[in-house]
Amino acid sequence: MxxxxxxxxxxxxxxxxxxxxxxxxxxxxxxxxxxxxxxxxxxxxxxxxxxxxxxxxxxxxxxxxxxxxxxxxxxxxxxxxxxxxxxxxxxxxxxxxxxxxxxxxxxxxxxxxxxxxxxxxxxxxxxxxxxxxxxxxxxxxxxxxxxxxxxxxxxxxxxxxxxxxxxxxxxxxxLALPADHPGRRPAAAAPGSGTGGVDAAAEGRGGPVRPWRDRALWAMFGCGTVFALVAMQVVMGLPLTLARRGLEPADAGLLFTASAVTVVAAQPALRLRRIAALSDPAALALGYALMALGLAGYALASSLPAFLVGTGLWSLGEVFVLGRVFGVVAALAPPHGSDRYLAAYGISWGVATTAAPITATQLLDRFGATTLWACTAALCLALAAAQPLLVAPLLGRHRPPGPLPEAAPGAPRLRGARAD
CATH class of the missing domain: 1.20.1250.20 (MFS general substrate transporter like domains)
Known part of the structure; x- marks a missing residue:
């Protein structure tokens, strides 16, 4: 790095x-x-x-x-x-x-x-x-x-x-970061270079960055908001669930520590050839499916070891998701528009931080812990299904206006798409 x-x-x-x-x-x-x-x-x-x-x-x-x-x-x-x-x-x-x-x-x-x-x-x-x-x-x-x-x-x-x-x-x-040059803009990407997004041509002429006009970003933002809601519901709902299952609520700290250990231990897996070769939608679908499996385990768990197994599974899934989403959003952005694209995507966490305390506590109080985690797992399954059905086609069509060269040697087929 x-x-x-x-x-x-x-x-x-x-x-x-x-x-x-x-x-x-x-x-x-x-x-x-x-x-x-x-x-x-x-x-x-x-x-x-x-x-x-x-x-x-x-x-x-x-x-x-x-x-x-x-x-x-x-x-x-x-x-x-x-x-x-x-x-x-x-x-x-x-x-x-x-x-x-x-x-x-x-x-x-x-x-x-x-x-x-x-x-x-x-x-x-x-x-x-x-x-x-x-x-x-x-x-x-x-x-x-x-x-x-x-x-x-x-x-x-x-x-x-x-x-x-x-x-x-x-x-x-x-003291350590390079000095700012906010007036300096990078040169526009050459046609067929595979960088930039729907506003890349406008950006090369100094035009404005309009992330909310990008349907691919909207798809990533929608999935990101649901993912952030799931993550925040874990933070809000896990201690309360432990208490309702007759366990010590403070053991949530142990489970969050186990999650951190899993995230660190799983980093080498990202270098495995089969994992690295997955397309972004496939890797995201795998991550969401693992999260669904772990959170479904929460719905059935009644002992601390069972909660530890569920925590390890959803944390492993989170590794695949968080490693990919920011790279995908950055790849959608025009040459000097990554700040705006990442900012637009990132408000999903603000929405989730506001909503999760309400959704988690209401589900828990009205329907119980089993329903809370079953619904949360279902959200992750829906996200997994959305990747090949919704996200992949939009990422594939994500290109600046104008025809692509049909037989340009070495040019990627999909502009703005990630090359795995």
Missing amino acids: PRIVWLLVVARAINRLGAFSLPFLTVLISDDFGASVTTAGLLSAAFGLATIPSRLAGGRLAGILGRRRTIVLGLTGCAVAQLAIAAAGSLVQVAIFAILLGLAFELYEPPSQAMIADAVGPAERVRAFSLLNAALAVAGTGAGLIAAAVGRWDLRWLFVVDALTCLACAVALR
Whole structure:
């Protein structure tokens, strides 16, 4: 991997080590300010809603200010907002600063993901994004341990420590990343080069990037939103399910650790010839099918070993999914439009963060744990079926306007398609 990929992966992992404060926002609101659980949940949902425009702004600002400046701005904004939450003296102040935190929270993601996508060739994007996913999984495990230690002292200190890691990450990336040249644009891709998407021709003339006019991106966004909803329902619903099955809810931490270990241990599998040779829709379908199998195991599990088996299966599926989706979205983008495309795709997580607390708890309360996980597994099966039926045809037709050369030597058949 190029140096810039390792730099962004390590910096993001360090930042993730400190990102343990958000799960405790509702606890802080309830304990320190006497708010009801409903009020605390609404404020957390407001934070989730604020991350949606934050993600879109990150894509736009990367093109206006430059990627490095946008990354530093987002990390610094998160630090300031979290310090303000730690020092807040009223519920109104916490609500304001929580929304401000959401508005800064996703600025980092589109430019950093675009830098990784642009630093490697299409054939290496799966490995690069899988490496990022593995680093985040390991750092997330460490974050839980730090939260357990610091949170016993004072919940407000969680936000202070989180803010300090954001500032440290901002300073390191400001010094290490290459300088911004937001006015400089890469040359347009040559016809038949296989790069770019439906707006590639316009981009070569300096035209605007319009990701939402791309039907292939809409297909990826729809599937990504369902996938993100599934992932967030696991976070929300697993501790509650353990309690209803007569197990210790804190064992969810053990299961999430097992998930992180699986994600790291499975990385070498991505280099296997048969796995690497899979087309993107086939690899995504395989990943979603494995996730469905693991989550169906949750519906039937009644012991911790059974939950561990289910966790290993859906985590393995997640490795195939997360390694591919960002590479596919980056490949759809025009030469200098990856920031906007990744930003558009990424708001799926904001939608899921807002919806999952409602869907998971309502299914659990009204129908029980078995129904919750059966429905979640069914969503994954639907995603697996959608890849060959819906996503593959759209990716195959994804090309800039105008006829393709019929017999250009060495030219790929599908423009914008990934060459595996």
